[in-house]
Amino acid sequence: MLQRRIDDHAPPSRESMREAQEIFYRHLKRVGLKHTDQRDAILRTFLETRDHLSTDELFRLVRKKDAKIGFTTVYRTLKLLAECGLASAVPFPDGMARYEHQFNRRSHHHMVCTDCGASVEFFSPEVTKIEEEIGRKYRFDATRHNFQIYGVCEDCRKREHRIG
Amino acid sequence: MLQRRIDDHAPPSRESMREAQEIFYRHLKRVGLKHTDQRDAILRTFLETRDHLSTDELFRLVRKKDAKIGFTTVYRTLKLLAECGLASAVPFPDGMARYEHQFNRRSHHHMVCTDCGASVEFFSPEVTKIEEEIGRKYRFDATRHNFQIYGVCEDCRKREHRIG
DNA sequence: ATGAAAATGAAATTCATTTTCATTTGCCGG
DNA sequence: CCGGCAAATGAAAATGAATTTCATTTTCAT
Numbered sequence: 001m002l003q004r005r006i007d008d009h010a011p012p013s014r015e016s017m018r019e020a021q022e023i024f025y026r027h028l029k030r031v032g033l034k035h036t037d038q039r040d041a042i043l044r045t046f047l048e049t050r051d052h053l054s055t056d057e058l059f060r061l062v063r064k065k066d067a068k069i070g071f072t073t074v075y076r077t078l079k080l081l082a083e084c085g086l087a088s089a090v091p092f093p094d095g096m097a098r099y100e101h102q103f104n105r106r107s108h109h110h111m112v113c114t115d116c117g118a119s120v121e122f123f124s125p126e127v128t129k130i131e132e133e134i135g136r137k138y139r140f141d142a143t144r145h146n147f148q149i150y151g152v153c154e155d156c157r158k159r160e161h162r163i164g
Numbered sequence: 165m166l167q168r169r170i171d172d173h174a175p176p177s178r179e180s181m182r183e184a185q186e187i188f189y190r191h192l193k194r195v196g197l198k199h200t201d202q203r204d205a206i207l208r209t210f211l212e213t214r215d216h217l218s219t220d221e222l223f224r225l226v227r228k229k230d231a232k233i234g235f236t237t238v239y240r241t242l243k244l245l246a247e248c249g250l251a252s253a254v255p256f257p258d259g260m261a262r263y264e265h266q267f268n269r270r271s272h273h274h275m276v277c278t279d280c281g282a283s284v285e286f287f288s289p290e291v292t293k294i295e296e297e298i299g300r301k302y303r304f305d306a307t308r309h310n311f312q313i314y315g316v317c318e319d320c321r322k323r324e325h326r327i328g
Numbered sequence: 329a330t331g332a333a334a335a336t337g338a339a340a341t342t343c344a345t346t347t348t349c350a351t352t353t354g355c356c357g358g
Numbered sequence: 359c360c361g362g363c364a365a366a367t368g369a370a371a372a373t374g375a376a377t378t379t380c381a382t383t384t385t386c387a388t
Contacts (some may be wrong), residue, residue, distance in 0.1 A: 024254070
């Protein structure tokens with residue numbers, strides 16, 4: 001099931017695409033890795049996509065552009081993107097590792113429909129405040145947090161009502 | 165890595181143990197399943213343990229009490245416990261399915277140390293308030309939420325300081 | 329007690345993830 | 359521009375948690 005993402009973010013401009021590539025290349029150089037066409041293609045595909053992608057889903061999208069790119073390369077590149085902060089894992093109830101891109105995105109959280117899998121982003125500055133407070137209180141060096149709300153979305157509730 | 169849990173909850177009294185068993189048996193009856201010694205032993209072991217257990221970890225604990233109980237039965241029983249609300253999955257960075265028991269526990273969340281894996285519970289009624297607000301706003305029938313803060317705990321920070 | 333339905337547990341299977349390895353490619357020095 | 363070496367690639371194999379299968383045993387309503 002594709003985890004459709006309902007959000008407020010625009011497709012990336014050529015500008016921001018280049019900016020994200022810069023970040024990626026700088027990271028590669030820093031850890032002594034090389035710049036390749038495959039990594040380029042994978043980054044571009046990833047940034048263009050709004051959904052929460054599993055490795056396999058990203059692989060399928062990449063393959064449409066260049067059938068010679070293998071699953072393993074997509075898998076490894078996704079890890080690199082996560083390392084440099086361009087991608088981050090989002091835990092979904094289906095248990096598969098899913099990533100969303102984080103470039104130029106403001107802090108947000110997800111409501112996930114346990115029925116159809118759709119996720120709606122929401123924004124709550126309070127959540128970030130709680131992270132800070134708790135970190136201070138427990139002397140934890142808090143670096144990130146995870147907040148998801150699970151439930152049934154309006155569409156699914158209506159559908160169930162019609163059927164039931 | 166065992167996910168040690170630092171919390172405020174007491175070991176279950178004989179009283180509350182029986183209460184939890186009641187809930188379990190009622191659930192079994194409702195879905196037409198049977199009461200067995202194995203399920204009993206697994207529930208008891210689960211309730212007595214404070215850590216966040218993977219299926220395998222619970223299996224090892226159960227096996228100490230009764231070596232004849234198989235992994236499969238533990239796996240299936242854990243699912244049943246989750247179904248009737250006595251157990252709930254907690255997503256940890258190690259990616260394995262981990263459960264904590266929910267009987268007589270007040271709503272809480274976790275700070276997870278990404279270094280040593282320890283988790284500290286914290287309580288924040290605001291988080292529950294946010295769940296309600298967001299649910300109302302987006303007409304989502306919110307049933308539960310997930311909130312974890314990741315970071316480095318004080319002990320690990322000190323240890324790293326000594327080494328580095 | 330009896331028999332139908334469910335439970336058990338060892339083994340097999342599934343499937344996402346990760347590693348291996350032979351080959352190809354990027355890139356730094358001259 | 360060239361040589362060489364470290365890294366990248368990708369197919370295939372390995373891993374390992376989660377799940378299913380199935381022959382046997384147990385529960386429980388009658």
